[in-house]
Amino acid sequence: MAAPPKISASKEQEWKPFTEEEYRSVARRLVHFSAKGVNSNAEPFGIRLCGDAALALPYISVRCLMGKGVGVATDYTKNTGSVATVVKQVRALVSGEAEVDFDLARDYLAAIAEASAGAHVEGVEQVSPRLRQILLPKDDSYVAVTPLPSGGLSREINRRVQSHNEHINAARKESPKNRQVGERLRLGSLGVGGAKPQNVGSLARDMQSVLVFRAPAENLELRIAYAIHHRGIRLGLPRRFMIEWRDWRIVARARHDGRLPTDMEHRDAERDKLVIAAHAVLHQGERALRRLQEHRSLLPGGLLLSPKLQDAVIRGLIDPAERGRDWPRHFGEQVAHAVGAYLFPDGGVEPLDQSSLHQIARWVEELAR
Amino acid sequence: MNHEYLVIPRLEVRAANAQSTWWLINAAPVMAANLFAHNLGRATGAYPQGVGILHHDAQLLGEVFYDRLKPQQRRGAVYINVDDYSSKNKHALSLQPTASCHLRVTLVLEYDALESAPPSLGEVNEFLHGARLAGGHIVSHGEPYVAESLALLRRLLTSGYWIVERQDLLASAGADSDPLDGLIAACGRTLLDVDAEKPKSASWIAPTTLGYAMLSDYVQRPGTRGGYPHAYAEPLVGLVQYVPLRELGDYPPLWRTTWPRDDVFLITQKEG
Numbered sequence: 001m002a003a004p005p006k007i008s009a010s011k012e013q014e015w016k017p018f019t020e021e022e023y024r025s026v027a028r029r030l031v032h033f034s035a036k037g038v039n040s041n042a043e044p045f046g047i048r049l050c051g052d053a054a055l056a057l058p059y060i061s062v063r064c065l066m067g068k069g070v071g072v073a074t075d076y077t078k079n080t081g082s083v084a085t086v087v088k089q090v091r092a093l094v095s096g097e098a099e100v101d102f103d104l105a106r107d108y109l110a111a112i113a114e115a116s117a118g119a120h121v122e123g124v125e126q127v128s129p130r131l132r133q134i135l136l137p138k139d140d141s142y143v144a145v146t147p148l149p150s151g152g153l154s155r156e157i158n159r160r161v162q163s164h165n166e167h168i169n170a171a172r173k174e175s176p177k178n179r180q181v182g183e184r185l186r187l188g189s190l191g192v193g194g195a196k197p198q199n200v201g202s203l204a205r206d207m208q209s210v211l212v213f214r215a216p217a218e219n220l221e222l223r224i225a226y227a228i229h230h231r232g233i234r235l236g237l238p239r240r241f242m243i244e245w246r247d248w249r250i251v252a253r254a255r256h257d258g259r260l261p262t263d264m265e266h267r268d269a270e271r272d273k274l275v276i277a278a279h280a281v282l283h284q285g286e287r288a289l290r291r292l293q294e295h296r297s298l299l300p301g302g303l304l305l306s307p308k309l310q311d312a313v314i315r316g317l318i319d320p321a322e323r324g325r326d327w328p329r330h331f332g333e334q335v336a337h338a339v340g341a342y343l344f345p346d347g348g349v350e351p352l353d354q355s356s357l358h359q360i361a362r363w364v365e366e367l368a369r
Numbered sequence: 370m371n372h373e374y375l376v377i378p379r380l381e382v383r384a385a386n387a388q389s390t391w392w393l394i395n396a397a398p399v400m401a402a403n404l405f406a407h408n409l410g411r412a413t414g415a416y417p418q419g420v421g422i423l424h425h426d427a428q429l430l431g432e433v434f435y436d437r438l439k440p441q442q443r444r445g446a447v448y449i450n451v452d453d454y455s456s457k458n459k460h461a462l463s464l465q466p467t468a469s470c471h472l473r474v475t476l477v478l479e480y481d482a483l484e485s486a487p488p489s490l491g492e493v494n495e496f497l498h499g500a501r502l503a504g505g506h507i508v509s510h511g512e513p514y515v516a517e518s519l520a521l522l523r524r525l526l527t528s529g530y531w532i533v534e535r536q537d538l539l540a541s542a543g544a545d546s547d548p549l550d551g552l553i554a555a556c557g558r559t560l561l562d563v564d565a566e567k568p569k570s571a572s573w574i575a576p577t578t579l580g581y582a583m584l585s586d587y588v589q590r591p592g593t594r595g596g597y598p599h600a601y602a603e604p605l606v607g608l609v610q611y612v613p614l615r616e617l618g619d620y621p622p623l624w625r626t627t628w629p630r631d632d633v634f635l636i637t638q639k640e641g
Contacts (some may be wrong), residue, residue: 006379023454033584033601033603037391038391039446039465041449041452041453041463042447045600047584047585049584053584055582055633057549057582057605057633058536058539058540058548059539059548059579059580059602059605059606059607059608060548060549060580060605060607061581061604061605062551062575062603063584063603064547064548064582064605065547065548065549068547070547071551072406092460100492103627111589121585125590125591126590126591126592127590127591127592127593127599128592129445129447129592130447130449133593133594133599134404134581135404136404136581136634137407137595137626138628138634141597141599142595142597143587143593143598143599143600144593144594144598144600145583145599145600145601145602145604145634146599146601147390147581147601147602147603147604148601148602148603149390149391149392150582150603152393154391154392156549157392157549160549160550160553161553164559165552166569166628168557168619182557182558182559183556183557184557185553185557186436186438187436187555188394188431188437188440188468189437189438189439190436190438190440190466190467190468191442191464191466192390192391192466194456194463194464194562195456196455196456207391207392208578210388210391210392210393210394210468211392211394211436212392212394212395212429212574213393213394213395213396213397213556213575214395214427215395215396215397215424215426215427215573215575215577215611216426216427216530216573216611217427217428218425218426218528219472223528226636235493240397258482264556305481329596360497
């Protein structure tokens with residue numbers, strides 16, 4: 001028969017008795033707010049509020065909760081000697097969980113209550129350089145303000161948020177299809193206290209859990225798609241091609257006594273240059289179409305282009321399905337017009353006569369068919 | 370009253386502080402934006418009377434494991450003395466817990482044209498050159514401009530979410546509840562009764578620091594900034610909502626600073 005399994009002695013929390021004076025001494029120095037929650041290397045400093053600090057304002061803070069009759073737990077400012085154990089016992093006594101003789105507990109509680117009544121400031125006068133100071137404008141000057149954290153408030157928040165989240169989880173399990181159940185609150189973790197949170201305070205672990213709230217994000221691609229849907233695109237001739245075309249014309253004119261020849265060689269060369277530019281414009285339309293198609297399901301009415309966009313040339317440029325039989329001609333005319341009116345970076349334009357414009361329009365129309 | 374509006378469009382802020390207070394991470398630096406505007410006033414001599422925050426985009430910096438955000442840590446302890454070194458690595462300074470975000474916001478600053486006209490755009494640009502918002506670097510921004518009327522302002526602002534005060538929601542957990550219950554109910558969408566006059570949707574609600582309550586008297590203490598009177602304080606956290614620009618009829622919603630009591634500093638959108 002095998003030997004019975006060894007049961008290791010469990011770490012029973014033995015009640016190490018402290019004197020009433022020790023409870024008093026620790027309780028007197030318990031605080032609501034502690035500097036070590038900001039930076040564990042700050043000199044110990046803390047503040048305990050008393051009842052008249054209650055604020056009747058609708059905000060979440062220790063003073064405002066006091067205004068609603070809700071108290072938060074206090075904590076030590078510095079973990080020395082047996083402070084942590086004493087505080088643990090004080091909490092156990094207050095919550096009624098201490099395994100101590102009833103009369104003794106009552107006496108201890110009375111001593112603790114007396115010692116921790118009233119406001120108290122623990123620590124030195126000088127503001128630690130490890131703490132933050134915010135300058136707030138007041139009465140034409142400023143006051144320097146150092147916010148301090150409260151582990152007790154963290155504990156209270158965590159307790160209620162956990163309860164809420166558990167409630168939501170349970171309700172979701174019960175009726176998974178019900179969308180009115182509510183939402184869980186999101187949490188995050190910060191390493192307050194590092195490897196030894198108890199040196200910040202017995203409530204430091206509560207300060208490690210934080211609430212997290214996100215903000216709306218901007219989807220630039222979607223906004224561009226909406227813009228194209230409502231307003232179309234500009235018919236934009238690419239600068240590089242326009243400059244190349246003009247430079248070619250300038251050179252050709254210079255070679256032929258200031259007149260641009262109209263022989264086939266020159267006409268073909270010019271057509272090639274302008275057709276490249278027209279291609280680029282058609283390509284802009286294709287890109288716009290792709291953007292719209294990517295977000296089609298989010299566009300109003302599921303339509304690629306808004307009915308309010310009246311410009312037939314632009315509509316056809318973007319969406320080939322909108323091109324009627326006359327579209328290539330109208331498109332050619334608009335491109336030709338744009339070429340003639342194109343404003344170069346030096347402020348100049350390349351003047352074109354009517355027959356040149358017609359010619360360009362026909363070239364572009366051919367391309368677009 | 371003739372109001373003019375200085376608009377600083379699309380401030381791109383990198384690594385702004387996202388820790389609104391020790392228990393709260395968000396991307397709604399309402400306090401910082403107001404004090405930023407005050408700082409602009411100091412630099413240019415023209416103090417705005419109200420600040421509107423038009424939010425565009427935010428990105429909390431961190432990773433999510435098992436549904437918990439672990440913020441990217443980027444902050445070494447400031448070196449004061451040998452105590453600031455890590456207990457595990459004596460060659461490195463310890464880390465201070467922090468949370469950061471990238472932000473894109475437009476700020477709208479209101480000026481009373483008669484009392485204090487907006488500063489010149491040159492001065493504004495110069496201020497922005499080295500300025501920080503919520504501790505984050507401003508890496509770029511649109512060209513600031515002045516809208517000389519509300520009508521003009523409305524035409525010029527085209528997109529974004531106004532950050533709107535929603536203190537009314539704190540009361541929506543019931544008559545016997547306290548503001549913390551209200552926060553949980555509003556953000557957890559278990560509201561008992563949503564005010565029908567405000568935007569119907571209860572989405573994009575977030576708590577954020579809207580003020581400070583002092584914990585001690587104002588005293589000249591050694592080691593204070595600028596030698597100003599100093600007090601310890603706790604943050605006052607209230608509720609805000611991101612409301613799409615086009616959904617808010619009555620805008621811009623402007624934040625103003627106020628001292629309702631000698632020991633309470635608030636930022637609020639309430640008039641009077």
